[in-house]
Amino acid sequence: MKMNIVRNKMGKKAVAALLAVMIMSAPVTNVSFASEGETGEAAAPTTTEQTVSTPAPVKPDATSHKDNDKVHAYNAEVKEYNDSAAQYNKSVDEEYEAAVEETNRQNAIIDQHNAEEQQRVNDAKERNAQAQAAADEANRIIDEENAKEKESVDQHNKSEDEKAEASKAAAEAAKKQNEDAEKHNAEVEKYKADMEQYYKDLDQYSTDLAYEKKIQDRYGYTVEQYNNWVERDYNGPARKSVEKNASAKEIKVSDTYTVTEAAEKSGVKVKVYIEHNFQDVNLSYTEEFEIDANDIIKVTPMTTVGESTSPGYATLYYNTDDQHKMGYWMEAYSSVGSNAKYNNYGWDCGDTHEISYKDGKNHASDKEEIYVEYYYMWNQLREYSLFNIPVEPTMPTNPGEAKAIVEVPEIYNPVYKTFVEKEYVKAELETIVEADIWEKLPNPVKKAYISLLDYMDLFDVPEAADTKAPAAPAASAAKSVLAAKNASPAVAAATITSNGMPMASADTEAVADNEVPMTIMDEEAPQAPAGAWALINLLSALLTALLSLIMMARYFRARREENEETGELEERNRKGALRLSSLIPAIGAIAAFILTENMANPMVLTDRWTLMMVIILAIQTGVAVLVGKKDDKEEEIERA
16 A cells, blocks of 8 residues: 555656656647636637737838839738748647647546556455454454353352342341241240239239238228229319319419618619419419519418418418318429529528619620529328239249250352453554545646738738637636646737738637636645544543542451441551552543544544553552552461
């Protein structure tokens, strides 16, 4: 292919040189070409007066036979001019024939060149077809090998799965056996506890029988009859006294607080909230009002308005039984909230609280409010005990001896094989440069002819010809100025003007419309290289990232399995830092591939970035080897 390119360049240079010689050696023409007009067609050639060796004769003014000498002289001049024109026309014919011969020779060179270019393209296509066929055959063999390898790997992995399933089933059976044993053992332990409770219940049963005998001897009742009697006549009415408070709708009390008016009022109002709550019956009494900040308020419990019983405790017979034999209310506790500095606590049949803001607040932003809450509890004067009805306990059933726990086998960890598919072979195809077809040179055009003058006499003087020169055909829009310059000038037919001077007319041969002038190039234009991405670069980036993922995964798995001892954690942290450094080559490789490769382009094996990607992969491999050696060393130490 390289020889074809050299031969093509040499052929182009030879044709260009021959055309240059033809143009330089062509005789001077009397036809000039104007620049291309707005219509895209070359302008028609203009004519100029021809230059020959004999000057053009000037027709005399002959009016009689006396001017025959003038006529004869004129006719001689005409003959001499005609001979000179004939010689000029002959030279034009010879030059035209030579130009036609040279054009045919150049076209033969062009035809040979075009045939060689077409043969070159056909040969390259045939070689590419053979290379593609060889690659397809190689890929067919690769497909067969991949199918066999995948079948082998799948069979191995299936066997590993079956082993793992069998191991898992054995472990599940052992776990189920242990669960049953643990459940049975729990029943054994429960039997032991039940036996202890049985003996306690047996003792209680003996005690209950003794109480039942005493009750029967004293009251003539059974235990159940005795309990019903106590509930009906004593404990029941006591509870009803409390329940009676729960049914009350409101509480009317007075004199639970006193306000000592200040001699000098502050003008600032203080909100007061007093609440009396009866526990367990959801009953309360609330008082809400305002006093001056300088006033002194003393809050007392409701027991101060009740009646006292021996030995003098503060009591409150509110909604109790009429005889006050079942019980009474008494203060359980109280709660006070305020920001006042003056706050005194005392006792008067319960907690008393004396509060005033006359000495100022603790803080400027504090609110001047007083909260006092009292809580009352019910005291039953006497509560009679109830006795258990004697029930003989039942001895629990003995489940037998405890069962032993079996060892659960470890679940088999399958070792899988990874199917690695062989890469397809990519046909190495030639880049076929399109055939450089040269176009044929147009037919040469003759130079302008000079028409011969006719012989004349004085008495038969021809009138001046009124023939107009035919217009030159317009050049085709497809013809370039370069083609017009390389072609020979057209033949111009001379005619006799009114003064007897021969003039050239534009009798040119038109170039065929389908013959486009050819531009000869000295050298073949360089082809721009096509974009591509490298397969080796992609594999290097993927392997670099994969090694980093494997190292980090092994690190986190080992960390979950290791003990929480300080020394082991520090060692693992050091190895974790080394593994963490593997992320740098992985991120660098992926970023480099994204920045340097475009996968929309065709694929090649290597490019100018391959060396850099391989170096990054080598660095990552070194980190992986170093981490692997440390892991092996640690495993040897653990085994030792």
